[in-house]
Amino acid sequence: MKKIIIIGGGVAGLSAGIHARQAGFDCTIHEKHSIPGGHCTGWTRKGYHIDGCIHWLTGTKKGTELYKVWENVDALNNETEIIQFEEFGRYELCGEKITLWKDLNRLKSDLIRLSPEDEAAVTEFINDVKIAQTMDVPAKKPVDMLSLKELTQLGKSMKSAGELMNKAGKITCEEYAKRFKHPAIRKLFRSCMSEGYSIAAFIFSLGIFSSGNGAVPRGGSLAMAKRMKERFKAVGGKLVTNSPVAEIAVEGDIAAGIRLADGTFEAADYVIAACDARVTFDELLKGRYKDKKFEIRYNNPVDYALPSSVLVAFGVSGDLKDYPNISSFETEPYRVGVTDCTIASFKNYAYEPDFSPEGCTVIISNIAQTDKDYFYWEKLYRNREEYRKEKIRVATELQTRIEEHFPELKGNLTLLDVATPVTYHRYTGAYHGAWMSFMMTANAKNMMHKGKIKGLKNCMLTGQWLEPPGGLPVAVVTGKFTIQRICKKEKLEYIF
Ligand SMILES: Cc1cc2nc3c(=O)[nH]c(=O)nc-3n(C[C@H](O)[C@H](O)[C@H](O)COP(=O)(O)OP(=O)(O)OC[C@H]3O[C@@H](n4cnc5c(N)ncnc54)[C@H](O)[C@@H]3O)c2cc1C
Numbered sequence: 450m451k452k453i454i455i456i457g458g459g460v461a462g463l464s465a466g467i468h469a470r471q472a473g474f475d476c477t478i479h480e481k482h483s484i485p486g487g488h489c490t491g492w493t494r495k496g497y498h499i500d501g502c503i504h505w506l507t508g509t510k511k512g513t514e515l516y517k518v519w520e521n522v523d524a525l526n527n528e529t530e531i532i533q534f535e536e537f538g539r540y541e542l543c544g545e546k547i548t549l550w551k552d553l554n555r556l557k558s559d560l561i562r563l564s565p566e567d568e569a570a571v572t573e574f575i576n577d578v579k580i581a582q583t584m585d586v587p588a589k590k591p592v593d594m595l596s597l598k599e600l601t602q603l604g605k606s607m608k609s610a611g612e613l614m615n616k617a618g619k620i621t622c623e624e625y626a627k628r629f630k631h632p633a634i635r636k637l638f639r640s641c642m643s644e645g646y647s648i649a650a651f652i653f654s655l656g657i658f659s660s661g662n663g664a665v666p667r668g669g670s671l672a673m674a675k676r677m678k679e680r681f682k683a684v685g686g687k688l689v690t691n692s693p694v695a696e697i698a699v700e701g702d703i704a705a706g707i708r709l710a711d712g713t714f715e716a717a718d719y720v721i722a723a724c725d726a727r728v729t730f731d732e733l734l735k736g737r738y739k740d741k742k743f744e745i746r747y748n749n750p751v752d753y754a755l756p757s758s759v760l761v762a763f764g765v766s767g768d769l770k771d772y773p774n775i776s777s778f779e780t781e782p783y784r785v786g787v788t789d790c791t792i793a794s795f796k797n798y799a800y801e802p803d804f805s806p807e808g809c810t811v812i813i814s815n816i817a818q819t820d821k822d823y824f825y826w827e828k829l830y831r832n833r834e835e836y837r838k839e840k841i842r843v844a845t846e847l848q849t850r851i852e853e854h855f856p857e858l859k860g861n862l863t864l865l866d867v868a869t870p871v872t873y874h875r876y877t878g879a880y881h882g883a884w885m886s887f888m889m890t891a892n893a894k895n896m897m898h899k900g901k902i903k904g905l906k907n908c909m910l911t912g913q914w915l916e917p918p919g920g921l922p923v924a925v926v927t928g929k930f931t932i933q934r935i936c937k938k939e940k941l942e943y944i945f
Pocket residue numbers: 456457458459460461462479480481482485486487488489501502503504505506507692693694695723724725728758760815873876877878879884885886911912913914919920921922924
């Protein structure tokens with residue numbers, strides 16, 4: 450039985466591990482952290498559970514190709530309750546309240562009622578979101594393994610979504626907003642995504658959400674990662690935690706195994722790097738192999754900015770079940786990293802009563818950050834006391850704004866935790882703390898990477914970096930695709 454070693458037990462690593470076992474390989478995952486899951490995680494503070502990841506998971510709709518992959522790795526199963534939200538979020542802008550309803554007809558009529566003169570632009574927007582609803586993440590096989598017939602079918606099924614991507618992918622949110630006359634609607638489109646994203650990112654997000662294919666599994670991210678871990682073990686995989694890999698051992702441009710941080714060598718027929726791509730090229734392969742596609746992107750952090758965040762979690766004494774899923778509102782500017790924020794936003798976890806003591810609720814803000822903010826936090830982290838103080842300052846500024854906007858919450862918020870881009874980097878090794886792939890900006894060319902490392906055999910990359918926009922679907926699907934490619938090379942029949 451040939452052996453595969455996987456570096457990293459995030460969603461991509463676990464997915465690759467499960468599929469590897471199902472294909473008949475001996476498989477060991479080495480994970481540097483004490484638990485698997487990578488970014489897909491959660492933790493406890495002061496009796497509250499902080500969900501560190503899933504806002505919504507693409508592929509929750511039964512019958513889709515992606516659902517089948519989630520089901521196979523047991524991230525989702527028949528017992529997993531899927532929580533659907535009525536609204537994507539509520540925005541309070543320019544004195545108006547705008548709810549992004551899952552029901553697109555309701556959203557359309559609300560927007561037209563607010564601004565009849567924007568009817569044509571609103572109608573085009575809603576029509577585009579409806580096209581985006583038809584998008585099913587291709588998850589059966591990697592494109593490079595599709596037959597001509599399958600490719601033609603895929604092309605046909607994705608035709609409208611592809612045309613929409615071509616049309617909207619080159620328009621920034623800022624430009625798109627100018628199509629609308631009403632100041633609140635303009636502001637909505639300017640603030641719907643982090644600065645830099647093209648409007649396509651928003652249209653497709655809303656499309657997937659409103660189609661019912663983007664929801665949240667009960668128990669959240671940690672519970673989902675645990676189910677995947679159990680599935681990996683159940684199919685006979687070996688998971689070694691607290692096991693940082695220091696090097697991919699190479700003999701004559703063929704991966705021969707890995708070397709752990711304690712110097713131990715472990716041989717393998719294939720090595721899959723399911724960890725950060727930069728870590729793989731620079732540290733694990735000691736810079737001996739380069740990848741042009743990644744280099745272009747690393748060298749242009751404007752067009753290929755990397756999304757991260759400052760996460761601030763509060764416990765609230767009080768049940769927020771009547772508050773929206775996500776609340777966003779304008780505030781006095783406050784600085785986070787090197788970014789001036791004028792919108793405050795939080796996700797309300799009232800739908801997960803087990804996350805809080807009785808009668809209480811967790812709320813979490815994810816304040817958008819990019820590479821330039823990472824440098825700020827990284828420098829600050831060198832002085833732990835200053836770093837700690839700055840985290841508290843940001844949390845206090847945010848708390849003040851939330852309490853001003855929702856005066857009934859005043860005195861009821863307890864700070865639970867603050868994570869920065871440096872936290873994400875420390876725990877997962879992610880370059881610049883990025884927890885998605887390169888941003889879909891208007892100037893970006895989407896990278897579809899096969900995971901091959903030029904000049905090196907039997908070693909491949911997998912995970913969030915390989916396809917836009919990253920995230921959990923890309924992680925789980927690329928994990929599967931990597932094993933399918935290995936099966937092809939080994940001439941193993943592996944159709945899943
Ligand atoms: C706040 C937040 C919100 C998010 N919201 C969503 C959402 O709503 N929907 C969505 O789809 N996605 C979301 N994401 C993104 C999603 O979590 C990630 O894109 C996805 O989990 C990446 O999975 P991965 O396996 O590719 O990489 P990772 O999760 O980064 O896994 C890599 C693993 O490799 C390990 N590792 C690194 N170096 C080594 C080494 N040398 N040796 C051994 N192990 C190593 C790491 O510890 C880690 O466990 C969110 C992420 C965050 C942080």
